[in-house]
Amino acid sequence: MTIDRAAVTAMLTSAARLLADDSDHLSQIDSRFGDGDHGITISKISKLILERLPQWGDESIHDFLDALGMAVMEVKGGSAGPLYGTMIGGLGAQLGEEETELDSAAVKRMFSGCLAEMEDITDAKVGDKTMMDALIPAVEAAQAAEGSPKDILDVAAAAAEAGAKASEQFVSKYGRARSYKEQTIGTPDAGAVSTALFFRGLAQGL
Amino acid sequence: MKMKKFINAPDALTDELLDGLVAANRGLIHRGEENMIINNALDNVDRVTIVTQGGSGHEPAISGFVGEGMVDISVVGDVFAAPGPQACVDAIKLADKGKGVLYIVLNHAGDMLTGNLTMKQCKKLGLNVVKVVTQEDVSNAPRENAEDRRGLVGCIPTYKIAGAAAAEGKSLEEVAAIAQRFADNMATLAVAVRGATHPSTGAALADLGEDDMEIGMGQHGEGGGGRQPMRSADETAEIMVNALLKDIGIQSGEKVMLIINGSGATTLMEQLIIYRRCEQILNEKGIEIVANYVGELLTVQEQAGFQMFMARMDDELLRLWNAPCRTPYLTK
Numbered sequence: 001m002t003i004d005r006a007a008v009t010a011m012l013t014s015a016a017r018l019l020a021d022d023s024d025h026l027s028q029i030d031s032r033f034g035d036g037d038h039g040i041t042i043s044k045i046s047k048l049i050l051e052r053l054p055q056w057g058d059e060s061i062h063d064f065l066d067a068l069g070m071a072v073m074e075v076k077g078g079s080a081g082p083l084y085g086t087m088i089g090g091l092g093a094q095l096g097e098e099e100t101e102l103d104s105a106a107v108k109r110m111f112s113g114c115l116a117e118m119e120d121i122t123d124a125k126v127g128d129k130t131m132m133d134a135l136i137p138a139v140e141a142a143q144a145a146e147g148s149p150k151d152i153l154d155v156a157a158a159a160a161e162a163g164a165k166a167s168e169q170f171v172s173k174y175g176r177a178r179s180y181k182e183q184t185i186g187t188p189d190a191g192a193v194s195t196a197l198f199f200r201g202l203a204q205g206l
Numbered sequence: 207m208k209m210k211k212f213i214n215a216p217d218a219l220t221d222e223l224l225d226g227l228v229a230a231n232r233g234l235i236h237r238g239e240e241n242m243i244i245n246n247a248l249d250n251v252d253r254v255t256i257v258t259q260g261g262s263g264h265e266p267a268i269s270g271f272v273g274e275g276m277v278d279i280s281v282v283g284d285v286f287a288a289p290g291p292q293a294c295v296d297a298i299k300l301a302d303k304g305k306g307v308l309y310i311v312l313n314h315a316g317d318m319l320t321g322n323l324t325m326k327q328c329k330k331l332g333l334n335v336v337k338v339v340t341q342e343d344v345s346n347a348p349r350e351n352a353e354d355r356r357g358l359v360g361c362i363p364t365y366k367i368a369g370a371a372a373a374e375g376k377s378l379e380e381v382a383a384i385a386q387r388f389a390d391n392m393a394t395l396a397v398a399v400r401g402a403t404h405p406s407t408g409a410a411l412a413d414l415g416e417d418d419m420e421i422g423m424g425q426h427g428e429g430g431g432g433r434q435p436m437r438s439a440d441e442t443a444e445i446m447v448n449a450l451l452k453d454i455g456i457q458s459g460e461k462v463m464l465i466i467n468g469s470g471a472t473t474l475m476e477q478l479i480i481y482r483r484c485e486q487i488l489n490e491k492g493i494e495i496v497a498n499y500v501g502e503l504l505t506v507q508e509q510a511g512f513q514m515f516m517a518r519m520d521d522e523l524l525r526l527w528n529a530p531c532r533t534p535y536l537t538k
Binding site for chain 1: 240283284286287288289290291292293315316319320322323326346404407409
């Protein structure tokens with residue numbers, strides 16, 4: 001089994017819907033120590049993805065993800081736009097320009113591309129209470145996973161969820177939440193939670 | 207508590223304030239695509255140009271300093287939020303008049319992300335741009351960890367110095383080196399006595415109670431005493447001046463720039479009382495104030511408090527600070 005363009009569309013559609021459904025919950029988490037707007041920004045990102053997918057023309061998967069990422073970066077409302085844009089563009093970054101059928105090895109490259117692009121723009125590591133708490137374990141689990149593309153996506157989603165859960169125990173090192181130091185223990189990072197939803201959505205769409 | 211602000215729709219705040227800024231300064235600036243504020247003279251310049259970015263809600267910063275001798279294009283995000291990288295790349299392309307672009311970014315998480323993404327894209331496109339980061343808040347990290355320091359009001363004199371260096375016809379490398387030298391020798395400490403409300407959401411940004419003030423954000427306690435009972439103007443000035451002198455390592459006989467920047471709701475009366483005491487202290491120590499500013503440059507809505515900024519000056523930096531400029535909120 002491989003992932004083609006229709007499958008990528010289904011994955012992104014599913015991820016966008018899952019994010020939109022949970023946006024109120026994301027804002028609620030973010031309002032404790034952040035600006036309280038993560039869910040609003042995530043809704044805008046979700047809406048943009050759902051608008052762009054039907055406009056997918058002749059571009060390859062690589063090129064479409066690149067363009068979608070650039071568009072998402074411009075979504076206003078704090079860092080989530082640039083971060084999600086980088087993550088989405090990263091999914092395509094290590095795919096061949098004309099690659100049309102993605103096998104398990106290609107799916108692993110989607111994850112490693114995602115991480116490489118994010119590491120280019122942030123120094124955040126696991127434990128800093130950011131999206132990386134979900135992303136890094138997801139990518140590592142994907143690299144170690146065996147089986148079909150669907151198996152790899154499932155394993156990555158589960159690892160992202162465990163990472164987001166673990167972020168509850170971390171002290172915030174980035175953004176506005178940082179000034180709350182130890183008070184942030186007990187609340188997960190809103191970005192890590194949304195990242196886990198994004199990966200769960202991708203897996204469910206397949 | 208209900209927010210008592212003269213606004214229309216929360217979503218339209220940035221758009222409407224930029225319209226107002228341009229309407230009040232049509233001879234100096236105009237609006238571009240994607241929330242850009244552009245120097246009217248930009249089309250006809252033959253020099254290094256200056257681009258910056260940042261959220262709205264800090265007026266007159268940052269767009270109030272667009273004009274000849276300071277910033278050529280500012281790219282504005284939402285309230286307190288950085289703009290996206292594509293808008294910044296577009297601004298850099300638009301600003302480049304063949305001599306390159308100096309791109310000044312304040313150290314805040316969102317701005318730094320956009321800054322990194324913008325530089326990545328500029329590199330891909332082969333654009334001639336150098337980024338300088340202002341990070342001078344002494345309260346949230348020691349000087350050795352400058353990457354952890356927030357960018358406060360120091361961006362404004364950095365724009366002035368860089369803009370003047372560009373106007374002198376210096377190369378991009380020279381303009382960047384001068385801006386960096388100034389940025390490396392500056393420090394800011396902020397004190398707040400009452401927090402602001404977010405103009406879009408109405409949420410309180412800080413709660414300092416009835417009797418307290420907070421010097422710095424007190425994150426590691428390096429900068430001042432952190433949260434403490436309210437003190438007099440003179441006592442507050444002494445704590446802050448001494449923290450800044452210590453941080454930059456200014457010695458007797460040196461020359462400094464001193465800025466008292468009101469955060470939005472502290473009166474000019476109070477700012478002047480503070481400035482007066484700062485000058486007395488520096489005089490006693492044999493340190494000369496050769497450049498100054500007292501008033502609002504970068505605010506945080508109706509936050510009460512001020513930022514005290516100090517920088518080590520030399521003859522070249524002083525010449526550049528005193529050089530002509532014409533912007534909505536600073537003219538020399």
